[in-house]
Amino acid sequence: MLATTQISAQRSTRTESVRSILYVNAAGTEKTFLIDQAQQTVGRGIQCEIRINHPQVSRIQAVLELHTDGRVKLIDGDGKGHPSTNGTAVNGRRVEECWLESGAEIQFGKEVMARFHQLNVGRTTARPQEPMLAPMEDVPTELSSY
Numbered sequence: 001m002l003a004t005t006q007i008s009a010q011r012s013t014r015t016e017s018v019r020s021i022l023y024v025n026a027a028g029t030e031k032t033f034l035i036d037q038a039q040q041t042v043g044r045g046i047q048c049e050i051r052i053n054h055p056q057v058s059r060i061q062a063v064l065e066l067h068t069d070g071r072v073k074l075i076d077g078d079g080k081g082h083p084s085t086n087g088t089a090v091n092g093r094r095v096e097e098c099w100l101e102s103g104a105e106i107q108f109g110k111e112v113m114a115r116f117h118q119l120n121v122g123r124t125t126a127r128p129q130e131p132m133l134a135p136m137e138d139v140p141t142e143l144s145s146y
Contacts (some may be wrong), residue, residue, distance in 0.1 A: 002111060004072055009049075009107065014129050017117065018070035019036075019119045020035035020070070020100075020116070020117070020118050020119050021032070021034055021116070021118075021119065022050065022064070022106075022114055022115070023117070024050070024108075024112065024113075024114040025055060025112070026052050026053070026054045026112045027058070027111075029144070030117055031052075033050045034110070035066055035068060035072055037078070038065065039062055039063060039064070039065050039066070040063070040064045040131030041060055041062070041064075041078070042057075042060075042061045042062045042063070042064060042078075043058055043059050043060040043061040043062070043084075044057045044061070045060055046129065047060075047061035050064070050124070052108060052110065052112055054108075054109070056108070056110050056111045057086060057108050057109050057112055058077075058084040058085045058086045058126065060077065060078045060084065060088065061088060061108045061109070062074055062077065062088050062108065063075045063077070063078065063079035064100075071099055071100075072100045073097060073098070073101070074077075074090065074095065074098055074099075074100050074106065075096070076088040076095060076096050078095060084108075084109075086108065086110065088106065088107065089106070090105070090106050091109040092105075092107075093126055101115045101116075101118075101144065102117050103115070103117065104116040
């Protein structure tokens, strides 16, 4: 008699995830910030998630919006129609808002420079496959006593 057993197999799938990072250089000190929230404010105010304590940076300098597709939009000022006092430039051009691309150079005010980078982070996850039936040859169907 041919017996069968269920074999549960796992299939690995690779999904890409984007990580956005902002490197800020203020007065010779570089800090790294992970952009991981739907909206993060940049500025010298204590309410800012990305705090840059520098006199050339406005209390609320800019807003970074992380969209569900991984793209990041920079908005100068508070994101509610009030621009920053000191201005924001991306790749040498003053902006009100723009989509950031990896490698973009951002200037907050006149002296603070930042670099924006996006990293593709691959994740491998095990996902169960549909169970398979596999023959178990030469397996006794009855146990014999010893």
